[in-house]
Amino acid sequence: MNVQENTLHKSFYSRFRKFNLRDAGTLIGLIIIVCVFSVLSPVFLTIPNLLNILQQSSINAAIALGMTLVIISGCIDLSVGSTAAFSAVVGASLMVAGVPVSISIIGALAVGMLCGAFSGVLVAYAGLQPFIVTLGGLSLFRAIALICTGGNPIFGIPPDFRNFINGQFLGVPCPIIIVAIIAIILWVIMNKTPLGEYILAVGGNQEAARVAGVPVEKTKVIVFVISGLLASLSSLILIARLGAAEPTLGNLWELDAIAAAAIGGASLMGGKGSILGTIVGAIILGALRNGLTLMNIQAFYQLLATGLIIIVAMLIDRTTRGK
Numbered sequence: 177m178n179v180q181e182n183t184l185h186k187s188f189y190s191r192f193r194k195f196n197l198r199d200a201g202t203l204i205g206l207i208i209i210v211c212v213f214s215v216l217s218p219v220f221l222t223i224p225n226l227l228n229i230l231q232q233s234s235i236n237a238a239i240a241l242g243m244t245l246v247i248i249s250g251c252i253d254l255s256v257g258s259t260a261a262f263s264a265v266v267g268a269s270l271m272v273a274g275v276p277v278s279i280s281i282i283g284a285l286a287v288g289m290l291c292g293a294f295s296g297v298l299v300a301y302a303g304l305q306p307f308i309v310t311l312g313g314l315s316l317f318r319a320i321a322l323i324c325t326g327g328n329p330i331f332g333i334p335p336d337f338r339n340f341i342n343g344q345f346l347g348v349p350c351p352i353i354i355v356a357i358i359a360i361i362l363w364v365i366m367n368k369t370p371l372g373e374y375i376l377a378v379g380g381n382q383e384a385a386r387v388a389g390v391p392v393e394k395t396k397v398i399v400f401v402i403s404g405l406l407a408s409l410s411s412l413i414l415i416a417r418l419g420a421a422e423p424t425l426g427n428l429w430e431l432d433a434i435a436a437a438a439i440g441g442a443s444l445m446g447g448k449g450s451i452l453g454t455i456v457g458a459i460i461l462g463a464l465r466n467g468l469t470l471m472n473i474q475a476f477y478q479l480l481a482t483g484l485i486i487i488v489a490m491l492i493d494r495t496t497r498g499k
Contacts, residue, residue, distance in 0.1 A: 202440055202456050209460060213467030220467055227349060233462030234351035237455055238410040239429055240436035241355075241362055242403035244454045247437050248366075249399045250379040250446025251299060251306035255313030256407040256433055257426030259291040262317040263408030268330040268421035277337045285408050291317055292404025296397035314430070321423035329422040333415055341416030351413050355455075358406065363451040375399060379446030428479075435486045436461055461485070 214221040239256050246253045267284025271277060291313065298309045343350050366372035374395045377385035386392050410429070415421040438444070439460055440453025464485075465478050 202453055206456055206460050206463065209463050209467065213463065213470070217467065217470040219470055225466065229459065229462045229466045230352045231349045232466065233458045234355045235410045235413055236432045236436055236461060237355045237458035238358060238406045240433040240454045240458050241358060241451065242406035243433040244437045244442050244449045244451065245362070245375060245399040246403050247442045247444060248379045248446060248449040249375050249396055250382065251396060251399070252310060252444070253295065253400060253403045254307065254310040254430045255291065255295060255317055256403060257429035258314045258317035259288050259404050259407040260411035260426035260429060261321040261423055262291060263288045264411035264415050264421040264425050265321045265325050265330060265423055267412060268333060268415055271334050271337060272330060272332045277334055281412060284412055285405055288404040288408025289401050292400040292402070293397060296400030299400065300393035300396040325423045327423060329420045331420045333419050338416045338419060341413055359451055359455055366451060371398065376447060431482065432461060435482050438486055
């Protein structure tokens with residue numbers, strides 16, 4: 177009986193440690209932001225505005241979820257914004273050319289996966305630094321998008337595609353539902369499958385993971401492919417909303433994705449991150465920008481706030497790791 181009690185105690189303690197002060201702090205930060213802007217603006221806490229925040233946050237959340245896996249594996253992906261732009265112009269070009277919407281979507285997603293695979297192979301098998309590879313991808317993929325379009329936006333997105341993405345289910349916008357499904361799938365992967373264990377192991381100690389039999393190279397390629405896939409999905413959500421695909425789409429999306437992941441508890445040192453935390457981080461950024469917009473504060477102050485949030489999140493992570 178004592179052995180069983182001891183086992184139950186250890187199980188409870190291990191679960192309690194997963195919800196530590198760092199995780200609680202993210203939720204508390206969101207609550208504080210909601211409370212502050214609710215006082216400053218009577219519009220902020222209305223149902224339509226809250227749905228608007230979630231819908232606006234869905235694009236960043238999807239990219240940030242892919243970025244979270246990359247960061248947990250000990251890498252970084254600076255090319256997500258350019259990958260999104262490249263995928264968007266390919267998908268839009270196919271739709272405008274009369275290709276069925278379903279095939280056009282698959283084509284756009286395939287482009288994102290190929291961009292991710294390109295970076296992943298160079299990092300995993302060529303031994304190049306993720307920062308350098310994805311920085312090169314940032315310029316390369318953006319340049320291809322600009323060359324393909326001549327720098328001009330692509331108009332004429334089919335109404336069927338726009339109505340599907342911009343539609344609602346039980347009063348909830350489809351982008352929110354799409355991102356929720358993605359988050360659930362990735363949570364299951366990270367917590368219930370060997371791939372999740374591999375990603376954590378590679379980010380925690382790559383050489384120890386290799387000795388333990390973890391397929392390090394394949395794991396890195398997979399996380400980059402997922403990152404590219406979700407970047408392209410985010411671009412499809414945006415072009416459905418705008419009705420056009422621009423080769424300049426996705427500028428600074430990598431900053432927002434890293435910020436959401438960092439706020440949610442992901443460590444740029446690797447081996448640590450949270451799917452739920454990233455979702456909350458994306459909502460924090462969305463709520464912050466929405467509140468500042470309602471107060472008529474200029475956009476560059478919003479960018480300033482994002483940069484400061486990243487620095488503060490990194491300082492908190494460094495402090496908690498030191499303890």
